[in-house]
Amino acid sequence: MALLALTVSAVSCDDLQELNVNPSFPVDVSAVSLMSPIEQQMARGLQFDNRFLGRYIQNFSNTATGNPWDRYGFVENSDQAGEIWRMTYFAIGLNLTKMQEKAIEEERHDITGISKVIRAWSWQVTTDYHSELIDLDQVFTQRLSYDYVGQEKVYAEVVRLLNDGLGDLARTDGRVSQAFTGVGDKMYGGERSKWTKFAYGVLARNLNSQINKATYNPDKVIEFCDKSLSSNADNAVIRFNGTVTDDSNFYGPQRSNLTNFRQTDFALRTMNGSIFTGAIDPRMSRVLVPSVGTSETAPSSAANPDPTKYTFNGNPLNTTASTVVTNVNRIPNLWGTYAPGSVTIPGRYLFRDKANFPLMTYSEIQFMKAEAAFIKGDKAMALDAYRKAIDASIDFVNSNTVPSSTFPITTLISAAEKAAFIANVNVVPAANALTLSQIMLQKYVALFGFGMLETWTDMRKYKYDNVNVYTTLNLLPNGGLFIDNNGKLPYRVRPRFNSEYVWNFEALKAIGGDKADYHTVEMWFSQQ
Structure with missing residues (x-):
């Protein structure tokens, strides 16, 4: 007993604390x-x-x-x-x-x-x-x-x-x-x-x-x-290496978190000319995915895809429309396939393993300025910011586009495509013809796939107005609203x-x- 007492007394509290320090997992870091x-x-x-x-x-x-x-x-x-x-x-x-x-x-x-x-x-x-x-x-x-x-x-x-x-x-x-x-x-x-x-x-x-x-x-x-x-160079983005699962984009095919997700019919209408009077958005074919066209058998195996025959479709809320195998309008997932995600699928746009995730973009800032200027009554300032926002969004899409020669064939948006879209008066009108709906819908397009909270904040502050602001937004999904609503x-x-x-x-x-x-x-x- 005397020996035990001597042994214990020789170990101080400081010594015991040091015994509990793991050099691989420091408790005090810079x-x-x-x-x-x-x-x-x-x-x-x-x-x-x-x-x-x-x-x-x-x-x-x-x-x-x-x-x-x-x-x-x-x-x-x-x-x-x-x-x-x-x-x-x-x-x-x-x-x-x-x-x-x-x-x-x-x-x-x-x-x-x-x-x-x-x-x-x-x-x-x-x-x-x-x-x-x-x-x-x-x-x-x-x-x-x-x-x-x-x-x-x-x-x-x-x-x-x-x-x-x-x-x-x-x-x-x-x-x-x-x-x-x-x-x-x-x-x-x-x-x-x-x-x-x-x-x-x-x-x-x-x-x-x-x-x-x-x-x-x-x-x-x-x-x-x-x-x-002040430019896309200031965008706040979180980067992913995409080499292993833990360091891959959450949206990427390697993590397979979006297998059962499909682009909606409303998202499609904001880009396919339905809302903007025939003006087809060049971002659509880089951000959204085409369905099987008349020259393809299946997106994942088409030998000779023909992008001129691509068709774009959107899934209605609370339906299985996108999953019918025999339907030529069947919609691929956001990676451009029908298969569950895997490391062998390249993905596209922000839905890639190595894609950076934006927390804030210059385009969003310009859309906020356009909205504020519109509310103030300064249509000239609003139009200038609105045009800059669209321009920056197109450049942002290009910076996140990986050209591909397989389905879905993807190229960068050309300078001519960009100029023609911005010159279309149905997209960018004269200052006195600019509407709040145009500002908010183009902001919706620019934030597609990442800025969901900012978009939802906008929708709520405008009380889900699907007549004057978010034209054709579907507020009554198939089957009706959730019962507890x-x-x-x-x-x-x-x-x-x-x-x-x-x-x-x-x-x-x-x-x-x-x-x-x-x-x-x-x-x-x-x-x-």
Whole structure:
């Protein structure tokens, strides 16, 4: 016993702590080491949930009938559509807090600013998706249950964080270093000027969603847009190597997450000339996939495809129209095949293993400016921004197009195609003939496949107007709206089931989260 006592007394508390340190998984890391995985989670959260949100805005529909999301509903007792919540509170969550704390400790003011901008972006994304969020004074504390606060408080916190972040990004003292920050910053390579532009883009989104408020100021939106992304070179994109599953684009065929997704008939109408009076969008054949034409037998095996005989079709909501094998109008998946995804399928556009995923684009910023200028009554400014937005979107599509000589044959959009489309008065009219519908529908096209949340925010603030704004948008899918909607359209997505509904249900009841039609309650931002 004496020997045992002697042995124990010889081991100090410090020694025991060191025994629990794994050099392969350090518990104390520099701020820059946390940045890259945080940025990857920004893409992952959106991409996971875009599968469901893409049905609400009719980018995609499912190949089967009875899918609740195709009917503007939701799936009970499930984490479907809960990834953005998980991203904000778990995947990014305390990692971002730690990054900011370490940045302050290390006097890396640029990383401190980036931390605040990412936090603001995450709050903006999550509140625009879910509405009420965990009380900002209670989140990331030791509490075991949480209260929720409304969007008005969250929106104000977003603005505060962005202004603070902009102040930090402007600092040149301390240990600010683009070379150091760029090691972890895979989005902008440590360039503070581009993070500053991104921050102003989030500010523009924050204010531009409030067009129904008496406090809405289009001049401020225009100001923020002018300080935001100034070309496609400023686009905020998350990059994927595409060599292994874990580092492949979530949309790519290797991960096979979109096997049962098809382009919708509404998405097709925005590009095939149905809405824009015969003006066929050159982006259609690069972004959407053609059905079997008269010279093909099957997209995956056609020996001599003839693109002049391609036909483009869109799947209606809640039907099996795209899956009928004998139908010459059968619609391939977004990779251009009928097969489940695999590493051997090249994919196309943003639906490739190596495709970058955009968080914000210059085109989007110009569309916001066009909308704000239109509301202000400055049609000349609106037209100029609108034209620049379309031009930038076409260039963006080209930058994500891999030419192919097999089905579906794909080439880059030529300068002549681009010029002819922009010169078409049914697309780009004279300033006094420009309509809000043209602006919002062309923005819809530009954001197809990635900007689902921004598109849904627009649709909700215009109350799903399918007559004056989103012409021909289908608000009554086959089989009718989901039964729990009680005849209403969705305005929010329920918080994540396996955290909020399992562990914090009493607090959810206080905001009506226990009601079957909670997802149809209008958001603060869209109300007057």
